[in-house]
Amino acid sequence: MATMAVASVLNKSVANKSVLNKASLNKNKNKNKNKNKNKSTMDGASLGVSQLIPSFELRRLHQQPSRNAYAAARRFTWEMLDIVPPPGPDYTRLETTVLLSMQRRDRERVRRLPDIQIESTISVAEFTRALHIEDLGGFEQTEGLFQAILTACEYVGLIYKSQFNRLRPNQFEPMLRPLLAVPAHESYPSNHSFQCFSIAFAFSTILPEHPATDELARIAQNVAENREWAGLHYPSDTQAGRDLARRFAPYLHDAFGPLFQAVHDEWV
Template structure:
């Protein structure tokens, strides 16, 4: 009985520390993201034609329906504020020219092993709409993708069946993520890198605007969420999110500025979450479930 009360005390102490703010700060911008941000993002008249290019409406996909979906933990006002908090550099800017040169350099250095890995990561993606239809042929696979980061770092037994409380939390987070992603994309209509640079040969083409990166957004918002549940694994979750965002550059489908903006938005989403009573309740239950089920 004493051991039980000691365990309960530790859990409640952890809850009190996790209710109201994140345990982790956003790491400063670094590496090539920092170097590219130091270059002018203003229009360059020598490449003025590039500023006339937007993502072609003929390439819009069904993802536009997320513009009418209601957020789960975020409010409509928070979605609007976050969508207005980021902007991409002018297409004609020196920064974008350097970003395109960087993507061409990555393209020239692709290895078969890299291509296999980034294409595997590119196929990962949880869709809230699929989760609403249990008879959907992709329903089970969709839930596997929901737990991709957890399964990748914590083992195959970390799944929706074994951790229903964590599943509920992640589903709410991912609903907000998709709404956030496509609100920004269809508000700003940034063309993909291959729309501006004909020398780019992307490994795939995407039927939604470039900014901001959806893969990077889900990679980081899930990494931040998992880090609140399993804080001792925070460095590994962030490292996996970093790999995912860089994979989009290797594939030739995202500018580095798409990816850095998504990392920033993901962290801002987390700060809003800690102001939400429902999120804090679901997070507490997810932490308790993890502590119980993982045997810690």
């Protein structure tokens, strides 16, 4: 079970929006269109939930001593999840061969380029469009949860990247020409994969029967694969991000339990 410590920490990183009154949560949400809503992105535009807190400051929030030795020992279990380490140099060479073959497919790369550019900073709009709530009022809790997940997973993913310290594909294979500027942090696991699959898994937990749950997983996979087409990630980075999302899901549920319930109440 996820610890109370991580719940406290991650809740501090994201300020939950207050639940709207019941009048705004009625089922006739088509009457509450708000076409001027700002869409949150990881580069700073805000839904009013929060902006990304730098990882050093966020990590410092939960470096507090504990009088309970058991609680102290379990405080960082979410930093030590059983994630398979990145493959060695021989397999990495095979992966770069795959990426080079993708690089030669100019037509497909050009087709994907607009999405690759848009997805360089992940927006909750990637997922609200699939749920057909992008321009509707009354779903603020859903958008708030998605932004909270993006924020929390950005931080957690950087911790795992630092642990594994894998070189980016173009650092391993100089013939690769990435379509975007290469991020300064490490390659494994893919944070785009981790963040997007975390949203898909969370929504599936809240509303497992919703017909869009499969579509959210498809979007997550497509966003992650676009990072491969951009030359920024190996396929194994993508898989590791998905695996981390699955293992981290209970901690997200523990950390944002009230917000999970508020999202459920918006839809049911």
